[in-house]
Amino acid sequence: MKRARTFLAAAGLLALGLLSLVRGQAEALPPGPGRDLVLGKCQACHDLQYVVDSKGITRGQWEEVVENMKVMGLQLTPEEEEVLLNYLATYLGPNPPPPQAENAEAAEPRSGEALYATFCASCHGPEGRGQANLFPPLRENPALQDPQYPVLVLLYGLEGPIAVGDQTYQGIMPSFGHLSDEEIAALVNYLRTAFAGVKEEVGPEAVAALRQSPLSPAEVLKKRP
Amino acid sequence: MDKVNRRTTLKLMGMGAALLMASGRVRAQGTPTADQVIQGKDPRLIVHNSRTGVLETPLELLREHQRTPKEILFIRNNQVLPQGKTLEPIAPDGWIISIEGMVQNAQAFDAKILKDLPQVEVEMVLQCSGNGRSFFARAQRTSGTQWKHGGMGNVVFKGVPFKVLVEHLKLNLYPGAKYVTVNGKDQPPTLQAPDFEHSVPLEEALEKGILALEMNGEPLPAAHGGPVRFVMPGFYGTMNVKWVDRIRFDVAETFNNNQIPRYRVPNHPIQPGSEFNFTFENSRPNWHQKVKSVIFAPLDGEEVKAGNVLVRGVAWNDGLVPIEAVLVSTDQGRTWIRAKLTSPQSPYAWFHWETYVALSRGEREIWVQAVDKLGRAQPLDGTVHWNPRGYEWNGVDIVKVKVV
Numbered sequence: 001m002k003r004a005r006t007f008l009a010a011a012g013l014l015a016l017g018l019l020s021l022v023r024g025q026a027e028a029l030p031p032g033p034g035r036d037l038v039l040g041k042c043q044a045c046h047d048l049q050y051v052v053d054s055k056g057i058t059r060g061q062w063e064e065v066v067e068n069m070k071v072m073g074l075q076l077t078p079e080e081e082e083v084l085l086n087y088l089a090t091y092l093g094p095n096p097p098p099p100q101a102e103n104a105e106a107a108e109p110r111s112g113e114a115l116y117a118t119f120c121a122s123c124h125g126p127e128g129r130g131q132a133n134l135f136p137p138l139r140e141n142p143a144l145q146d147p148q149y150p151v152l153v154l155l156y157g158l159e160g161p162i163a164v165g166d167q168t169y170q171g172i173m174p175s176f177g178h179l180s181d182e183e184i185a186a187l188v189n190y191l192r193t194a195f196a197g198v199k200e201e202v203g204p205e206a207v208a209a210l211r212q213s214p215l216s217p218a219e220v221l222k223k224r225p
Numbered sequence: 226m227d228k229v230n231r232r233t234t235l236k237l238m239g240m241g242a243a244l245l246m247a248s249g250r251v252r253a254q255g256t257p258t259a260d261q262v263i264q265g266k267d268p269r270l271i272v273h274n275s276r277t278g279v280l281e282t283p284l285e286l287l288r289e290h291q292r293t294p295k296e297i298l299f300i301r302n303n304q305v306l307p308q309g310k311t312l313e314p315i316a317p318d319g320w321i322i323s324i325e326g327m328v329q330n331a332q333a334f335d336a337k338i339l340k341d342l343p344q345v346e347v348e349m350v351l352q353c354s355g356n357g358r359s360f361f362a363r364a365q366r367t368s369g370t371q372w373k374h375g376g377m378g379n380v381v382f383k384g385v386p387f388k389v390l391v392e393h394l395k396l397n398l399y400p401g402a403k404y405v406t407v408n409g410k411d412q413p414p415t416l417q418a419p420d421f422e423h424s425v426p427l428e429e430a431l432e433k434g435i436l437a438l439e440m441n442g443e444p445l446p447a448a449h450g451g452p453v454r455f456v457m458p459g460f461y462g463t464m465n466v467k468w469v470d471r472i473r474f475d476v477a478e479t480f481n482n483n484q485i486p487r488y489r490v491p492n493h494p495i496q497p498g499s500e501f502n503f504t505f506e507n508s509r510p511n512w513h514q515k516v517k518s519v520i521f522a523p524l525d526g527e528e529v530k531a532g533n534v535l536v537r538g539v540a541w542n543d544g545l546v547p548i549e550a551v552l553v554s555t556d557q558g559r560t561w562i563r564a565k566l567t568s569p570q571s572p573y574a575w576f577h578w579e580t581y582v583a584l585s586r587g588e589r590e591i592w593v594q595a596v597d598k599l600g601r602a603q604p605l606d607g608t609v610h611w612n613p614r615g616y617e618w619n620g621v622d623i624v625k626v627k628v629v
Contacts, residue, residue, distance in 0.1 A: 044414065044415060045276065045413075045414035045415060045418065046274055046276045046277065046414075047274055047275050047276050049272075049273055049274050049275075050273075050274060050369075050370065053273065053368075053369070053370055053371045054366075054367075054368040054369065055366075056362070056366040057365075057366050057367065057368050058365070058498060060498075060500055061367065061368055061498075061613065062368075064368070064500065064613060065368045068482075068486075068487070071418070071419065071482050072413075072414075072415065072417070072418040072419075072482070073413075073414070073415035073416065073417030073418040075417075131415070131416060133412075134414070134415060134416070161307075170307040172275070172276055216257070216261070217257075218261070
């Protein structure tokens with residue numbers, strides 16, 4: 001009995017070690033106002049490594065990058081563009097401020113609706129209708145009926161062909177595991193109520209439990225109901 | 226365990242991370258490994274982007290092969306075919322290619338006919354035009370993937386000469402046609418983004434262009450453009466358009482975002498860090514590969530024993546004329562010796578060079594410069610060619626070694 005407990009404790013600690021690896025490129029982006037815009041807008045077509053790789057360029061160069069991204073389909077209001085450029089030019093510019101401890105605990109957790117607008121709408125659409133052939137709709141998506149699967153997708157991302165209705169999607173969904181348990185729960189609850197009419201709520205403890213066993217995006221696909 | 230102390234906790238967490246990394250499943254930053262991005266690739270490749278597939282070959286692997294095997298060959302996809310993230314081939318049967326534009330006989334054909342047409346083989350350097358971009362940071366870092374030297378390889382393509390296809394199909398080009406634009410079956414990631422395509426001069430396409438079906442003696446892997454890739458020996462990688470779908474003959478280059486302003490360099494030097502408004506007149510596309518050499522041994526940062534040290538590597542250019550000399554300096558360019566040069570059969574392939582240099586203890590630098598028969602030489606300071614997107618780096622290659 002004692003040996004089994006020891007083994008479990010050790011395995012748990014190993015898993016904790018893996019957690020730090022799962023956080024990924026989102027952590028390479030320094031905290032600062034506008035960081036969420038990068039996370040929400042810049043993963044539709046490529047992963048964040050492109051953004052991180054350009055760290056150190058001037059504001060003028062970032063402006064050129066953003067102009068080119070608009071040609072590629074990036075949509076920003078003028079206010080968003082200002083915030084985004086300020087973030088990129090400051091925190092990923094030639095003279096970034098010294099890193100500060102991220103106090104995520106102190107920040108007010110955001111509502112599911114606000115999180116959706118920041119992180120999800122750029123791909124899945126403001127109404128959750130997706131984009132044909134590119135990003136699946138969330139509205140009336142049967143996968144939202146399952147209480148665990150949406151949490152897994154947010155924690156670890158998703159990769160591989162999926163069918164939603166009569167359409168197949170071949171994209172890659174990035175992980176949003178950098179969000180807190182509370183925020184992931186709030187977001188999943190928003191998706192389920194707004195788009196799937198499900199009243200049953202998912203709590204932060206459920207999210208924390210699913211964080212204990214990291215999965216690859218391809219493994220998340222296998223869990224799809 | 227009665228008590229879990231801090232040291233044990235940390236040790237086990239570290240072991241967990243190490244275990245995962247050793248098994249190759251998750252890289253240090255939580256990004257997928259190269260074999261998870263493109264099925265079949267060596268997991269030791271550096272992952273620059275997992276979405277479409279951008280992988281760089283470490284020099285330790287690249288230098289081991291005369292012909293770069295597909296498992297370690299770099300890859301840079303702007304867009305990707307859904308079934309294209311694998312080294313498995315796609316059969317050309319049923320793969321329709323259409324011909325448009327300034328031809329009297331516009332048509333579509335099944336790529337399977339290419340198997341029965343006359344074929345040629347060409348050994349050539351395939352190099353991303355962003356290869357070496359990270360070195361521009363010596364003056365001013367540019368945006369884009371920060372390649373070192375691993376965005377290149379030496380491969381053999383086999384396929385139908387473009388000229389042969391044009392004649393076989395009896396296209397009857399209109400005399401005014403000056404460019405050929407190739408677009409692949411891959412699609413852009415959003416509806417608003419332009420669909421990747423490139424234009425090359427028609428004259429050169431007819432002279433050396435190939436519709437490649439094979440790479441290194443095997444059917445062309447899907448990830449590298451199979452079943453049909455438009456190959457231009459001596460041109461930068463981006464111009465070798467993958468997954469050929471439409472071939473268009475025209476009077477001008479395409480206006481597509483990928484032809485302008487992307488994948489272009491100014492015609493004249495500009496101040497590092499400055500902005501540049503690209504036009505067709507003041508800039509040129511990443512067509513001909515600039516003369517270049519890369520040191521394969523010793524590697525940057527390596528420790529070597531004092532005395533005679535073997536320095537070796539490769540050199541190449543756009544294939545118009547051979548490399549004439551490769552010069553090596555160990556005193557930061559004050560004095561040079563000429564390395565022994567081995568010429569390949571193909572003008573587009575790697576030349577191999579090697580020489581011994583005497584190094585005494587301390588921190589030393591080894592500089593290498595290639596010169597070709599037209600007198601084109603690598604600049605001592607590659608940032609002289611600084612451009613806003615960091616293309617076409619070809620500065621004299623420099624490695625710093627610690628001599629003990």
